[in-house]
Amino acid sequence: MLNLAIFGNPISHSKSPLMHNMAFKNLKIEGYYGRYLLEDGSKLKKRFLELKLDGANITVPHKEFAYNLADEIRGIAKEIGAVNTFVLKNSKIIGYNTDADGFFISLNEFGPIKNALILGAGGTAKAITHILIKNNIDVTILNRSKERLDYFKELKISATSFDEFEVSGYDLVINSTSAGLKDSLFPCKKELLSKIFKNAKFAYDVIYGKETPFLKLAKEMGLKIKDGEDMLINQGVLAFLLFTQTLFDFDSVKKEMQKVFRF
Numbered sequence: 001m002l003n004l005a006i007f008g009n010p011i012s013h014s015k016s017p018l019m020h021n022m023a024f025k026n027l028k029i030e031g032y033y034g035r036y037l038l039e040d041g042s043k044l045k046k047r048f049l050e051l052k053l054d055g056a057n058i059t060v061p062h063k064e065f066a067y068n069l070a071d072e073i074r075g076i077a078k079e080i081g082a083v084n085t086f087v088l089k090n091s092k093i094i095g096y097n098t099d100a101d102g103f104f105i106s107l108n109e110f111g112p113i114k115n116a117l118i119l120g121a122g123g124t125a126k127a128i129t130h131i132l133i134k135n136n137i138d139v140t141i142l143n144r145s146k147e148r149l150d151y152f153k154e155l156k157i158s159a160t161s162f163d164e165f166e167v168s169g170y171d172l173v174i175n176s177t178s179a180g181l182k183d184s185l186f187p188c189k190k191e192l193l194s195k196i197f198k199n200a201k202f203a204y205d206v207i208y209g210k211e212t213p214f215l216k217l218a219k220e221m222g223l224k225i226k227d228g229e230d231m232l233i234n235q236g237v238l239a240f241l242l243f244t245q246t247l248f249d250f251d252s253v254k255k256e257m258q259k260v261f262r263f
């Protein structure tokens with residue numbers, strides 16, 4: 001019996017328990033995936049071990065704690081510095097990041113992409129940046145404030161705040177900010193976003209479950225659009241494959257997890 005959970009704060013909104021339990025039930029695996037409200041991220045490892053979990057997902061705001069507390073880090077998580085998946089192997093906690101690959105797989109509906117503009121410079125922007133540059137896509141970062149730009153500049157990525165930004169052409173424009181999540185804000189001034197969209201092909205919002213002002217404007221301006229639902233499902237599928245030691249193929253797990261969003 002696999003014993004799994006997701007840790008975060010807040011956590012009541014998370015779709016991960018539904019996604020994983022749906023896959024367990026329909027793929028006939030004995031397992032249970034619960035949710036755990038964790039206020040103090042430094043207690044993550046202690047609670048993981050006390051709960052005798054075989055694996056876990058870690059969400060906002062504890063992904064950096066997860067990175068620091070894992071016994072070993074594998075894959076792209078090493079570059080990102082954030083972990084969203086723990087797997088217990090031979091009494092060691094192995095940390096992975098499935099957000100980055102989950103995002104990248106979800107781009108397959110778009111055409112070829114040479115360059116991307118990422119609005120935002122938080123944790124999600126970091127994960128997306130690493131997977132894009134790993135796949136030879138040029139990245140530019142545009143953020144509201146200057147404080148978070150140094151991380152990207154150290155990676156030799158063009159990173160500016162709104163007042164210094166000069167618009168140029170981008171195949172893909174990504175909203176990785178939380179603007180539009182609980183409000184109806186654009187991630188930058190509407191006039192600036194319109195200029196950006198005028199020279200772009202695809203618009204992607206990591207927010208899911210609603211049409212944000214960002215996506216609405218992109219659609220009105222004729223861009224091909226996508227929200228963050230597929231990214232969420234893909235990171236879940238990749239985590240599930242790690243939890244179950246890849247007993248199943250990606251598409252059969254995804255088919256089950258997608259059912260959560262179709263009811």
Ligand code: NDP
Nearest residue numbers: 120121122123124144145176177178179187206228231232
């Ligand atoms: P962080 O808190 O790390 O970063 C937030 C970023 O958004 C910062 O760059 C911040 O700018 C910017 N921002 C916040 N509010 C505004 C605003 N009103 N206008 C302009 N910029 C704003 O958040 P995360 O990176 O962890 O999460 C970002 C989004 O990604 C959330 O909406 C989250 O729900 C979503 N997400 C989706 C996932 C999926 O699977 N689909 C997975 C993970 C996250 P500043 O530096 O100026 O404060």
